[in-house]
Amino acid sequence: MMAEHTVKAFDAEITSLRGLIAEMGGLAEMAINESIQALAKGSLSMAEAVIARDARLDKLEAEVDRLAIRIIALRAPVADDLREVIAALKIAGILERIGDYAKNIAKRVSRIEERTRFEPLTLIPAMAEMAADMVHDVMTAYAARDAALAVEVIERDAKVDAFYDSIFRNMVSFMVENPSTITSAAHLLFVARNIERIGDHATNVAEQVYFAATAEYLADRTERPMN
Known part of the structure; x- marks a missing residue:
């Protein structure tokens, strides 16, 4: 009876941990x-x-930190369960x-002046949508322990990087042609950089999902010779 109670308590704690990560x-x-909507609307x-x-x-x-430490200290999880807890700890930090x-x-919304003059501003929401989709899909992968979806999210990051490079070139050209907009344009470049970093962090979450699901690191997987 005590063992059954302990298993139920452990399951409840893991469920709570996953719920916190999902939130x-x-x-x-x-x-x-919403930050991109605020930027586009000037809200x-x-x-x-x-x-x-x-x-x-x-x-x-x-x-998440408190609960994960409690689980490790009181339940001494091993194998799949330990990977689950460690992944949750790392994913929480990445999501933060x-x-x-x-x-x-x-x-930076309040620092963009004369936004109607910024043609490059129309490119940023599209880039942000790609990054947000990566976050959405990697959380789906986390919920389902879907290693294949995690890999697919990682592969998408190259498109976000390419989008950032395009926006950077576009914005620099715009600043050269419109010197009076340099300050606002520089803020938009920082926005684009932040979005690019969001994509990078979504790939970091995906790597943790892959590890939790397979007990393998993606680096180990990619370094293996093809059969």
Whole structure:
């Protein structure tokens, strides 16, 4: 009876841990989408809401840390269960950083002047959509322990990087042609860089999902000779 109770308690803790990670993923994705909407619309109120909500992500990360440490200390998980807990710990930190990047984007909304003059601004939402989709899909992979989807998300990061390079070239040309816009354009370059980093962090989550699902690191997988 005691063993059965212990197993049920452990299962409940793992379920809670996964629920916290899922909530963090949802908040991170929302922060990306709303920060870009705020940027496109010039909505300071929406930007302020993104900034204020970031505190919830910080709190959830702390909850994940506490719960994961409790599980390790009291349950001494091994094999699949230990990978699950370690992956959750790492993923929580990554999602918190994604929230920070979205917050940084929101903070720049008030610094973009004469936004109607910025043709490059029309490219940023498309890039952000790609990055947000990566976050959404990697959280789907996490929920399903879908290693194949995790790999697919990682492969998509190259498109986000290429988009960033295109925006960078476009923005530099725009600044050369319109010197009066340099300050605002520089802020938009930082926005694009933040989006590129979000894509990088989505790949980091995907690597943890892959490890939790397969007990292999992607680097080990790719370094093996083909049969």
